[in-house]
Amino acid sequence: MSTAGPLGEYLRARRELIGPGDVGLPAHGRRRVPGLRREEAALLAGISADYYLRLEQGRDRRPSTQVVEALARALRLDADAAAHLHGLARPVPARRAARPSERVPAGIRQLVGSWAETPAFVHGRHLDVLFANPAATALAPIFTAGVNLLRAVFLDPSVPALYPALTAVAANAVAGLRAQVGPEVNDPRLIELVEELTAGSERFRRLWARHDVKARAGGGVRVFQHPELGELALRYEKLAISGTTQSLVVYHAEPGSPSARSLARLARRAAPR
Structure with missing residues (x-):
């Protein structure tokens, strides 16, 4: 700093x-x-x-x-x-209490797990995937618990093939991180993550220097290039989980569209046997 x-x-x-x-x-x-x-x-x-x-x-x-x-x-x-x-x-004075746990609320886990044909996952304050249903992981392996989405987007060599519009995905990811952490730029985990990505990615360095911010909640359209099913154009909704620093991300397709049919096939393959 x-x-x-x-x-x-x-x-x-x-x-x-x-x-x-x-x-x-x-x-x-x-x-x-x-x-x-x-x-x-x-x-x-x-x-x-x-x-x-x-x-x-x-x-x-x-x-x-x-x-x-x-x-x-x-x-x-x-x-x-x-x-x-x-x-x-007007930064909020640092609290002495420990940060909220990143344990996903049981009700959210149950809800997300019940969506067999709807890819959904929960990420935490630093964009770590905390919980994902099988449909989400089948859609994109980076939607797996334990994966940090920033590291995946900027450091995983397999990700460019997944996102035809990688430039927009990368920009949204960085702006989303800014929104998640807010003014608490001295957060040790944030500093560690930013230093790692700054050292490993020129794209991240440029985007982080812009200081763009994108709200925790929102939506849009994301296009995926699936290795077996081809292109899927999905709408996503991002919702802040009340009382936590977590966000729920849900993907869905236009009913009756080719992407909806592909998503149904994907869900059947991902369903536990």
Whole structure:
């Protein structure tokens, strides 16, 4: 961690992702670094350039709520990114109590296990798979209890063949990790994981430096290239499990679609005999 601290690092990363044209400013002269200049970001936020510099350098780490909201608007942050910025500016004091157990609640295990034809798994705070049903593991071996999804996406040489849109998968994984850990960037397990992935993957280094954030809950479409069944286009839903730092991920297909038929065949093969 640099002396700028989490807030300063985040402000700089997001500032460098925005060009003058993105915010209606003229681009005068050649720029040696990407993105907005600090004084431009300060102007857009309605604060002094000196105060903005202090925030980025970590010399002031507790801006007011009004300033944080102005910075979020100036940097064109979406709802997830703005919430993350507020968390960095107002971090919750470290608790002395131990972190919540990553044991999956019994009811969730029973529910996920009962979905014979619906791939589903639970992952924890650092994207470790904690529980998966047979359909999920049959869909993708990385959906197996004990596998860390970040390590799999960035370090497992078999994963690119699984995801035709690996670039988007990788970006979502990193942004998801940021959302899972929130402002607690001094988490020892997080530091260990980031150091390992930074050393082993240039793609991870680039994505981590962007400071993108994607909410714990959400959904979308994911395309898998299964070695036996070919391409499956599946919708996924990601749900936060109440009272835990865990997330439930469920995959399903459009009823009557080729992917739905392939998913049914996959489930039959995965069913215990």
